[in-house]
Amino acid sequence: MSGTDTHDDAVISRQVRRLESLLEEKGIVGGDTVDEVIDGFLAGASPVNGAKVTARAWTDPAYRERLLADGTAAVGELGFSSGGVQKQRLRVVENTAGTHNIIVCTLCSCYPLRLLGPSPGWYKSEAYRSRVVRDPRGVLADFGVTLPESVDITVWDSSAETRYMVLPRRPAGTDDLSEEELAGLVTRNGLIGTAVL
Amino acid sequence: MTDESARTGRFAPGAHVRTYLHDPPHHTRLPRYARGKRGVVVEPEGPAPLADVRAQGRDDAPVEMIYAVRFTARDLWGEGDHHVVLDLSESYLKEAE
Numbered sequence: 001m002s003g004t005d006t007h008d009d010a011v012i013s014r015q016v017r018r019l020e021s022l023l024e025e026k027g028i029v030g031g032d033t034v035d036e037v038i039d040g041f042l043a044g045a046s047p048v049n050g051a052k053v054t055a056r057a058w059t060d061p062a063y064r065e066r067l068l069a070d071g072t073a074a075v076g077e078l079g080f081s082s083g084g085v086q087k088q089r090l091r092v093v094e095n096t097a098g099t100h101n102i103i104v105c106t107l108c109s110c111y112p113l114r115l116l117g118p119s120p121g122w123y124k125s126e127a128y129r130s131r132v133v134r135d136p137r138g139v140l141a142d143f144g145v146t147l148p149e150s151v152d153i154t155v156w157d158s159s160a161e162t163r164y165m166v167l168p169r170r171p172a173g174t175d176d177l178s179e180e181e182l183a184g185l186v187t188r189n190g191l192i193g194t195a196v197l
Numbered sequence: 198m199t200d201e202s203a204r205t206g207r208f209a210p211g212a213h214v215r216t217y218l219h220d221p222p223h224h225t226r227l228p229r230y231a232r233g234k235r236g237v238v239v240e241p242e243g244p245a246p247l248a249d250v251r252a253q254g255r256d257d258a259p260v261e262m263i264y265a266v267r268f269t270a271r272d273l274w275g276e277g278d279h280h281v282v283l284d285l286s287e288s289y290l291k292e293a294e
Contacts, residue, residue, distance in 0.1 A: 089242060091242075091265075107226060107228060133273075133281050134273075134277070135277070136279050137279070149278075152279070152280065153278075153279040153280070154267075154280045154281070155279060155282070157228065157281055157282065158284065159227075159284045159285065160242070160263045160285070160286070161242070161243070161245045161263060
């Protein structure tokens with residue numbers, strides 16, 4: 001695995017463009033319809049949302065408890081949902097001193113889009129999807145992350161209706177930071193579980 | 198399955214289950230690597246129409262409880278010290294022997 005954002009999507013891109021032009025030629029969709037749907041789909045979808053949820057959980061213990069008990073409702077308190085076109089159940093899984101969580105979708109590329117934005121290319125790659133369920137420590141090493149042997153790693157394979165987000169550990173030495181400053185420390189990979197903050 | 202059992206589910210958290218070993222000729226959400234494996238139910242996640250039937254374009258998909266099921270890497274791959282959690286429909290699961 002390259003660990004970068006590159007992946008070869010030329011073939012599928014050509015197929016999609018051809019399908020789109022056929023639909024327009026036959027008058028099934030208007031010229032702007034597809035762009036409008038995609039813009040609506042992605043509107044407001046960003047890892048900034050997941051970062052805000054994380055910073056709130058770090059600074060408000062009662063919110064953290066609600067987030068871990070019912071992720072869907074707790075992100076809803078901040079005005080977020082997890083799904084794309086459909087609303088989906090969200091489960092937030094918390095990293096601790098003894099446990100580390102990583103998310104994947106081995107069947108396709110399910111992802112909490114509203115909270116994390118469009119997924120990176122490597123998340124959809126066969127290399128990541130097939131390897132992380134078998135050798136998560138090896139995949140983490142590719143991302144420059146080495147965890148102690150004593151840390152139990154759980155890989156959450158989004159194979160049905162639920163979407164997962166990792167609640168990263170709060171970095172040490174951040175007691176004096178505001179909620180907004182803390183949110184600035186949270187990365188997309190931290191929310192996937194392929195980084196430690 | 199009745200509507201009532203779809204709501205409450207057949208398996209409780211902590212139940213020991215085994216996934217079926219079938220290889221259906223249609224779409225399924227039971228990944229190949231987790232077929233015929235034993236695991237432990239983490240929690241029921243709520244009912245949903247069975248994707249295997251829905252993906253065939255049929256509108257008679259049964260509504261089944263979906264469970265988060267935890268597997269050890271050793272049971273899945275014969276090695277490793279991590280865990281994998283999958284979301285699996287009730288009909289993919291049977292009670293572990």
